[in-house]
Structure formats: structure tokens, C-alpha cells
Amino acid sequence: MQFHLNGFKAGDPDISEPAAHAASGHDGVLPGKVDVLIVGSGPTGLTLATQLSAFPDIRTCIVEQKEGPLRLGQADGIACRTVEMFHAFGFSERVLREAYWVNETSFWKPDDAQRDRIVRSGRIQDTEDGLSEFPHVILNQARVHDFYLDVMRDSPSRLEPAYSRRLLELTVAGPETGTSHPVTARFERLDAGHEGEVETVQARFAVGCDGAHSTVRKSIGRSLHGESANQAWGVMDVLAVTDFPDIRMKSAIHSASEGSVLIIPREGGYLVRLYIELDKLNENERVASRQITSDRLVAAAQRILHPYALDVKEVAWWSVYEIGQRLCDKFDDVPEQQEHEQLPRVFIAGDACHTHSPKAGQGMNVSMQDGFNLGWKLAAVLRGRSSPQILHTYSSERQTVAKELIDFDREFAKMFSAAPKDPSRTDSTGIDPAEFQRYFVKQGRFTAGTETCYYPSLVSAEPTHQELAAGLPIGMRFHSAPVVRLADAKPMHLGHAGGADGRWRLYVFADAQDPASPDGRLAALCDFLAVSERSPVRRYTPAGADVDAVIDVRAVFQQGHRALALDAMPAFLLPRKGRHGLVDYEKMFCADSKSGQDVFDMRGIDRERGCVVVVRPDQYVAHVLPLDAHAELAGFFDGFMVAES
Numbered sequence: 001m002q003f004h005l006n007g008f009k010a011g012d013p014d015i016s017e018p019a020a021h022a023a024s025g026h027d028g029v030l031p032g033k034v035d036v037l038i039v040g041s042g043p044t045g046l047t048l049a050t051q052l053s054a055f056p057d058i059r060t061c062i063v064e065q066k067e068g069p070l071r072l073g074q075a076d077g078i079a080c081r082t083v084e085m086f087h088a089f090g091f092s093e094r095v096l097r098e099a100y101w102v103n104e105t106s107f108w109k110p111d112d113a114q115r116d117r118i119v120r121s122g123r124i125q126d127t128e129d130g131l132s133e134f135p136h137v138i139l140n141q142a143r144v145h146d147f148y149l150d151v152m153r154d155s156p157s158r159l160e161p162a163y164s165r166r167l168l169e170l171t172v173a174g175p176e177t178g179t180s181h182p183v184t185a186r187f188e189r190l191d192a193g194h195e196g197e198v199e200t201v202q203a204r205f206a207v208g209c210d211g212a213h214s215t216v217r218k219s220i221g222r223s224l225h226g227e228s229a230n231q232a233w234g235v236m237d238v239l240a241v242t243d244f245p246d247i248r249m250k251s252a253i254h255s256a257s258e259g260s261v262l263i264i265p266r267e268g269g270y271l272v273r274l275y276i277e278l279d280k281l282n283e284n285e286r287v288a289s290r291q292i293t294s295d296r297l298v299a300a301a302q303r304i305l306h307p308y309a310l311d312v313k314e315v316a317w318w319s320v321y322e323i324g325q326r327l328c329d330k331f332d333d334v335p336e337q338q339e340h341e342q343l344p345r346v347f348i349a350g351d352a353c354h355t356h357s358p359k360a361g362q363g364m365n366v367s368m369q370d371g372f373n374l375g376w377k378l379a380a381v382l383r384g385r386s387s388p389q390i391l392h393t394y395s396s397e398r399q400t401v402a403k404e405l406i407d408f409d410r411e412f413a414k415m416f417s418a419a420p421k422d423p424s425r426t427d428s429t430g431i432d433p434a435e436f437q438r439y440f441v442k443q444g445r446f447t448a449g450t451e452t453c454y455y456p457s458l459v460s461a462e463p464t465h466q467e468l469a470a471g472l473p474i475g476m477r478f479h480s481a482p483v484v485r486l487a488d489a490k491p492m493h494l495g496h497a498g499g500a501d502g503r504w505r506l507y508v509f510a511d512a513q514d515p516a517s518p519d520g521r522l523a524a525l526c527d528f529l530a531v532s533e534r535s536p537v538r539r540y541t542p543a544g545a546d547v548d549a550v551i552d553v554r555a556v557f558q559q560g561h562r563a564l565a566l567d568a569m570p571a572f573l574l575p576r577k578g579r580h581g582l583v584d585y586e587k588m589f590c591a592d593s594k595s596g597q598d599v600f601d602m603r604g605i606d607r608e609r610g611c612v613v614v615v616r617p618d619q620y621v622a623h624v625l626p627l628d629a630h631a632e633l634a635g636f637f638d639g640f641m642v643a644e645s
Helices: 043-053 080-089 092-098 141-154 215-219 294-304 363-382 388-417 433-442 521-531 536-540 630-638
Strands: 033-039 060-063 104-111 114-125 165-172 183-189 198-208 225-242 250-254 260-265 272-280 310-327 346-348 482-485 491-493 504-509 551-557 588-591 611-615 621-625
Touching: 033 043, 033 183, 033 363, 043 060, 043 080, 043 141, 043 363, 060 198, 080 092, 080 141, 080 363, 092 141, 104 433, 114 433, 165 198, 165 215, 198 215, 198 363, 215 346, 225 294, 250 433, 260 294, 260 388, 272 294, 294 310, 310 388, 363 388, 388 433, 504 521, 521 536, 521 630, 536 551, 536 630, 611 630, 621 630
Parallel strands: 033 060, 033 198, 104 250, 198 346, 504 551, 551 588
Antiparallel strands: 104 114, 165 183, 183 198, 225 272, 225 310, 250 260, 260 272, 482 491, 482 588, 504 611, 611 621
């Protein structure tokens, strides 16, 4: 991170100067008018709120029905892609220090010689090499909330959730009213001394992150569609003594007749989560009617793990749930046939618009990506930097991802719940344990969160020049790689140069020419970006703002860092910023030849021609272009950005 740009300041650089309107707490009533109202402070709402809190000119209000922050969370799996996002928000190191790292997964099946006993049938690396610079980890959801809350409190907005407020109703005024704040929400206070008091908030936009029983979803006439699998599962976090050898390994266990267990070791070295298969439910039966106890869950786990013993000393948390996959057909309040004449004002995200089983560890991860996808778009529109038309892309992009997740989860849950085949019987039905393991490996990139691919839209271009960067597909997340910073020889990851600050990134991969040559394509591109009236940097950067306030340009050279002279590089890559006109020396990088991990080779960059990789504020590749495609680069941004007057 960079700091001291506008003068030296002692203390924690993560704590921003407060904005003039920064919230001083929620002891009083909610604000009467806001730009964005977020209902629900789960992981989805907090991701969105944290993104918006970075912008002091946006007034955000996040409201929660619970009486305070979450202390014990249900979700715990954090995919590689999610840790990449956490790094952009500035707290990946905290997550990695506390979390359990999922390095390998073991598979257990019935012993062919003695079917009432289980034996290990396989063991695999959990995540393939090179998929991400970060691991798949396990951490209590409440701790993730804590990290988000810390970033929000230290942001310019000093944003804090308002707790103990239940949403009564939410209405949206029609465009004919001409109101700037068309969304009206009424909340009932639940806190002591204020019970029954009703507060009203008007907002320009509202986002329902209020779970599977979402009041916001119902208010815009949306509903979840899908079916329950009539299968009950229990989940519990336990401290136990056992002779099961893989208790500190993620393990998928199929018994012959007692069901299945998924073991997820938890952070701290001792706690373990067990997902335990229970009985089939009857048609239209709810799991609550079974009156299942924690003792019953423990007994079921003990039967499945036979011949191994499981002595549970303490149950930290437990619950039961029904498997079901349900999905909304749209994630905003605009009827599909009216998208050309109506802009969305209310959005839904997370469990409010897609629900599924927790065993694949995707729910919290996909939901947080909903919030990240929407956050930068709302900020760009509210700050007058992008056309409101980009808001339509939230529903189209995230609904497609949720549909893929539902399809995956349905198959995964079906295979996990199926009884294992008995190889001694030719008429045996069920799942071959080896087939389940193969499916797990095949879906590894999906469960890591790295397979998401957005279709072409206003903010995701057609792959007309994809061959210039074959390893950075348009529509997929920007896959980071090691580089060395030219100015100070610091080895780092290229993707870590950008944070969750709402800015676009241009990663300029230089061609085979000398990057210091004044006649080269790199120099021509820098001149275009610096002085041309068509330059998106010039057109869309507010007067008086730093040159990288909206579009952050970084260059990557093929030569080693000792082979180049910093002062010979194009002046555009050494911009002067801030009130002192200080030089930013962190715009240029070189291939990391010392480690043998050359970014040009790793990401399939055309060495002869080079390219420009355009990356969205949520870290997804939006375009790949030749270095000299100045008009195409300008045209892409002209399609959705609003020029400074």
C-alpha cells in the first residue's frame, strides 16, 4: 500500500481520514436519506458495504435485524478466489494467519472385505498447483465479518451497521415521480427502550442481503424457484478425541449403510466440523419435525466412522438443515422485457436470490462475489463516472454464476448422499467411490472460485484479440503472477498492485522492443494515454484529481530489472501526484527471471507484440488489446463511462 502522498502522518496507515459526513454511530435514528441502503449484514452485505465505505462522497447505510455482530458463523470454507478478493480489501494476511489451510483431501469408503468398516480409498492435493497464489482455507464466518467491520470502521465513511432493526416494508416510486431517492424503507426498532419505534429511510438504491427469507426480495415480487431433495443433514463443530487418522484432513467418508460424513478441520488445531447425513425426509416434511438433537448427530457420526472411535468432549455449535437448490430468475427489480426503458433501483444478493447445500463450501464465497460485483458498479454510477446502464450487468452476470452453482451443487449433493456400490454384487446400485473422487478433482477449479466467466457486455468485451494473452481469458478473474518492481527490486505479485478501490487497471505488457525507445509501441501508447483527447485517462479523470484516480496504468517489461534504466522510461509511467507533485515509482514491473516464473510465459503473453489487459475494479479481465489499438481502447471505455464536462 502507498501512503504519505499528501504529507507525512504518523500512526496506522490503514486508518483513513474521516469524511465530513462520517457516521458517528447508530445510537440515534437512521439517516433520513442515503445513496445506498443495504439490508442485512451477513458476508454479502458486508462485502458490499466495505466496498462502498471506501468512497467518502457516497452515503451508505447498512441495517441488520440481529442485535449485534455475528459471534458464531455457519459458513467456514474460503475459496482461493475469495482470498484473492480479501487481499484487495487488505485483510488476507489476517485470514491466512488464523485459518486452517486445506492442503489435501482424503476419501473413505466401505472395506470390500468387511462392509461395516471404512477404509481410505484415496488422497489428493486439494487445489492444483498454480491455480492461485493463495490457498483454500477454513475460518469461522464471524471472523470474516470482524475483518470487514474493521475495514469499514477505518474507512473515510467510518461505516458501522445499525443493529436491531427489522424491515417492515420497502417500496419503489415510479420514474414519473421524478424523485432522486425513489426507494423508501420502513424499519421497526427492536432494541431495549426503543421497541416498536418506526424509522423511515429513503435511498437512491437498495440492496437486499437479508437471507433466504428476504423481505426485500418479496417486496420486488421475486421468488426462489427450485425443489428440496428431501434429504436432512446435520452439521456440528466439536472438540473430540478420536483414533480416526485423518481427523486433521478434509475427508469425505461413505459408509455402506449408515450414511456419509464430511470432515472439515477448523482453525486452532483442535476444532472439527462434521457434516452428517441423516434420514430421508418424507414428501413435504420439514426437518424441524424430526426434533433432532446434538446427541443424535454424534451417534450418527460414530456409526459412520466405525471402526474408529469418536468421543465428543464439547459441541461448540450444531444445526440441522435440508438440502435444496433454489434460484431467482432475476436479481433486480426490473422486469426482463423492460430493461431498455427502466433502470434497476433494488437488487438482491447472496441467499436472498440463490440457496444450496453447504457441503461444497460455495455459498458464502459466491455470495461475497455478488457484493463485490455490485459494489463498484453502484459506486461508479453514484459518482457520475459510469452510465447507469452498467447496473443491468449485475443481474445478468451473477444470475448466470448462481445457475452454474445450483447445477453443480445438485450433482455434488446427489453423489455425496448416494450409497457406495458393493463390488461383490453385480446388481449393486449407488456411486462408485472412485467416480466420486474423480468428480471432486474435475470440479476443483469451480470449487476454488476461479472458473467464473462473464459473457460479453458493456463491461466485458468480445475476445477479438485473446491470442495476445491466452492465459488471461476475457471474462475471467485476472490471474496474478510473480513480478519484480523496477524501482526498488521488490518481488511481488502483479495482481496485488490493485486494491478494492473502484479503479480500473490497464496492465500494459511491453513488446520485444526496447521499452525506453521513443519510437516504440509502448512509447506511443503512453503518449496517447497522456495527451490525446481520445485517451480514456484524460477523458474520464476528474479535473484536479491524480492521473490514476479512475484508470490505473501499470507496465510490465520482459527484461530483468537490472537491465533497464528507470529514468529512461516514458514519463507517463512516472506520474506526479498529490499536493506536492511527488513521483509515483510503483507503476513499472519486470519479469521475475530469478524465480523462473516469467509472467509472459505463465500467462501466455505474446512476446513479440505485447498487449494491454484491461481489468475491472472487481479483478475480472474486461478486454485484451494490441498495444497500438488506441481507438479500440478508447471505444471500449466510451461505451459505458461518462466524460468529465
